[in-house]
Amino acid sequence: MNKRTIKFSLVSCLIGSLCYGSALIASESTQGAIDFRESVMTTFKWYLQPMGAMTKGDMPFDATLxxxxxxxxxxxxxxxVTEGFPLGSAEDTEAQPKIWDDWDDFKLKYEALQKEATELQRVASSGDEAAMKAQFGKTAKTCGGCHxxxxxxx
Ligand code: HEC
Structure with a gap:
């Protein structure tokens, strides 16, 4: 997370004799989008972590959890989450600028996660440990595939 873009606009706004309010609003909403996508990613990580630990055997398997x-x-x-990636929002973040050259592929990679996570939810309600761990692997792979x-x- 980085607020440099906003600070930069504020500074150039104060230094410059012209102050473009719209530019400031645009950079604030870019920061909002970055905050949104990074919070959603952090949320994914929260849900993923214990399932990963259980799959690897670092934590005892707990079907309810x-x-x-x-x-x-x-x-x-x-x-x-793709709403959190407006054009030109890569600077000072970990997002690769080529996201916007390959936008359709980026969206497909997100749909792959949505599909596998929905399937994981379905499999998890069966309580079948081996199937859950296997489907977890497929789901986590879609995170890595996009990253x-x-x-x-x-
Ligand atoms: C469609 C592509 C895509 C998918 C799928 C995806 N990510 Fe990300 N993820 C990104 C991008 C791009 C960034 C860098 C965002 C930035 O720096 O603003 C990122 C950043 C993150 C971060 C760091 C957030 C921060 O605060 O900087 C975490 C944690 C993360 N992802 C976890 C996950 C997990 C867990 C999954 C799978 C459940 C996942 N991601 C799936 C593209 C993706």
Whole structure:
């Protein structure tokens, strides 16, 4: 998260003799979109983590917890995170500028997550541990699949 864009507009606004209110509003809404997408991503991580730990065996398997996290993740993926990626909002974030060159593919990668997370919710209600872990793997792969292409390495 970075507020430099807003600060920069404020400073150039004070220094410059002309002050374009609309430019300021535009950069504020860009920051809002960035905050939105980063909070949604953080929400995904919250739901994903214990299922990942259970799948890896770092945590004892708990079908009730797994089911509730699978439900939470599926609900969270019903938010359209792509709304949080307005054109030109890569600067000072981990978003790759090529997102906007490959917009259709970026959206497809998000739909892949939505589909797998919905399936994970369905499988989790069965209580079948092996099936849940297998479907978790498929779901987590869609996070990595998008990050590999469209998120900058730290
Ligand atoms: C359609 C592409 C896409 C998918 C699918 C996706 N991400 Fe992301 N994710 C991104 C991009 C792009 C960023 C960088 C955003 C930024 O820096 O503003 C990001 C950033 C993040 C961050 C860092 C947020 C922050 O505060 O900077 C986390 C955590 C994260 N993703 C978790 C996940 C998890 C967990 C999943 C799967 C459940 C997932 N993401 C699925 C594209 C995606």
């Amino acid at each position: 797994f089911k509730s996290r699978a439900e939470g993740l599926a609900n969270a993926t019903r938010l359209d 590999k292409e469209y998120r900058k390495k730290k």
